[in-house]
Amino acid sequence: YEALEAFDPDIAGVLLSELGRLRGGLQLIASENFSSPAVLTALGSTLSNKYAEGYPGRRYYGGCSEVDKAETLAIERCKALFDADHANVQAHSGASANQAVYGAFLTPGETILAMSLPHGGHLTHGTKMSFSGKWFDAVHYGVDKDTEDIDYDEVERLAKEHRPKVILAGGSAIPRLIDFARFRAICDEVGAIFWVDAAHFIGLVAGKAIPSPVPFADVVSFTTHKVLRGPRSGAIVCREEHASAIDRAVFPMMQGGPQMHTIAAKAVNFKECATTGYQAYAAQVIANANVLATALGEYGIRPTTGGTDTHLSLHDLQSVLVTGVEAEARCDAAGITLNKNAIPFDPQKPNIASGIRVGTPCVTTQGMGADEMRTIARLIATAATKGDADPDHPVSKEVRAEVTDLVARFPAYPR
Ligand code: PLP
Numbered sequence: 251y252e253a254l255e256a257f258d259p260d261i262a263g264v265l266l267s268e269l270g271r272l273r274g275g276l277q278l279i280a281s282e283n284f285s286s287p288a289v290l291t292a293l294g295s296t297l298s299n300k301y302a303e304g305y306p307g308r309r310y311y312g313g314c315s316e317v318d319k320a321e322t323l324a325i326e327r328c329k330a331l332f333d334a335d336h337a338n339v340q341a342h343s344g345a346s347a348n349q350a351v352y353g354a355f356l357t358p359g360e361t362i363l364a365m366s367l368p369h370g371g372h373l374t375h376g377t378k379m380s381f382s383g384k385w386f387d388a389v390h391y392g393v394d395k396d397t398e399d400i401d402y403d404e405v406e407r408l409a410k411e412h413r414p415k416v417i418l419a420g421g422s423a424i425p426r427l428i429d430f431a432r433f434r435a436i437c438d439e440v441g442a443i444f445w446v447d448a449a450h451f452i453g454l455v456a457g458k459a460i461p462s463p464v465p466f467a468d469v470v471s472f473t474t475h476k477v478l479r480g481p482r483s484g485a486i487v488c489r490e491e492h493a494s495a496i497d498r499a500v501f502p503m504m505q506g507g508p509q510m511h512t513i514a515a516k517a518v519n520f521k522e523c524a525t526t527g528y529q530a531y532a533a534q535v536i537a538n539a540n541v542l543a544t545a546l547g548e549y550g551i552r553p554t555t556g557g558t559d560t561h562l563s564l565h566d567l568q569s570v571l572v573t574g575v576e577a578e579a580r581c582d583a584a585g586i587t588l589n590k591n592a593i594p595f596d597p598q599k600p601n602i603a604s605g606i607r608v609g610t611p612c613v614t615t616q617g618m619g620a621d622e623m624r625t626i627a628r629l630i631a632t633a634a635t636k637g638d639a640d641p642d643h644p645v646s647k648e649v650r651a652e653v654t655d656l657v658a659r660f661p662a663y664p665r
Pocket of ligand 1 (some may be wrong): 343348
């Protein structure tokens with residue numbers, strides 16, 4: 251840090267002020283977490299310098315003896331963690347991992363069946379703005395109007411009607427467990443590949459807190475920076491029969507040189523995730539999410555599906571007459587970072603939205619528990635319903651003072 255500060259005080263200042271921001275507020279974005287100092291050390295290492303196109307033992311560059319060790323450790327630890335036949339740890343991100351899955355199994359124009367974005371899917375699941383919707387024929391299923399959970403009958407009906415090459419389960423705003431056995435049965439019925447994008451919940455699987463998709467799916471892609479708590483990146487595990495298709499799709503089809511520093515950081519993270527401490531963390535993430543969802547509901551901020559089985563809950567603000575964009579701005583002014591989110595069948599446009607999404611990975615890493623979740627629910631409800639986007643508004647100040655006290659008791663990156 252000293253070398254950076256001496257040469258580039260502007261960027262050094264940003265690093266410090268971002269650390270201050272993380273420490274000074276409540277981080278409730280469901281897809282974020284605080285990686286350990288060990289992971290960050292690997293990320294900021296000289297392994298960033300090395301070109302290593304190819305795979306361990308089969309590189310297109312010399313000098314790969316040391317990075318080969320890092321990638322082999324990452325692969326072996328990833329396979330062991332998820333009890334998977336094969337792991338590819340080179341994807342640069344969740345979107346790049348998904349691109350590789352498309353590359354491995356589909357050619358442009360072929361059909362995929364996936365969860366719709368407004369019902370909780372992801373951009374890369376066939377939306378028109380993304381390569382996935384531009385290059386592939388995407389058919390989308392959604393949630394049931396009453397349960398607000400995945401409409402499995404609709405998945406089956408659409409699968410039989412459209413005969414997709416690939417059926418995709420997973421998304422960015424799904425609070426409930428996914429019935430992987432049901433998806434597998436539907437895939438078998440229509441002869442489709444079963445792909446799970448487990449980006450959001452893979453950390454809970456790693457921590458043995460929820461069932462794994464690995465025994466059911468042909469291929470599972472994921473990010474490594476959400477509940478999992480690793481570096482910002484991606485990975486793919488798959489059945490042995492798909493191993494070479496996946497490896498060829500990651501490199502050379504979609505990517506060039508792998509980021510060896512990030513791969514080393516993934517290896518560190520996979521080792522962390524195999525500990526009992528991480529398993530306790532994953533269970534606590536869910537317990538906290540449950541308390542937070544229920545408590546917000548008691549303030550009239552209804553959790554969709556009635557609650558959560560995972561690290562996140564999605565809340566409908568319509569009965570408190572606040573939009574998602576207003577709630578996000580008011581919470582932000584009060585030191586609470588969360589995001590507006592469309593709820594299923596949302597009457598608002600996505601950039602306004604009727605909901606918010608909250609997640610507990612960060613606050614659980616800080617060591618908070620049920621009591622703090624009840625406090626956080628009260629603070630969100632106060633900021634969202636009585637507060638203002640102006641940080642100088644009295645309610646913003648009052649909530650922010652309580653947030654400051656709370657995070658001082660549970661510091662992120664304790665000194
Ligand atoms: N898939 C899902 C389900 C996600 O939630 C995300 C990111 O939020 C991604 C893929 C993309 O990951 P990345 O932002 O690393 O490209």
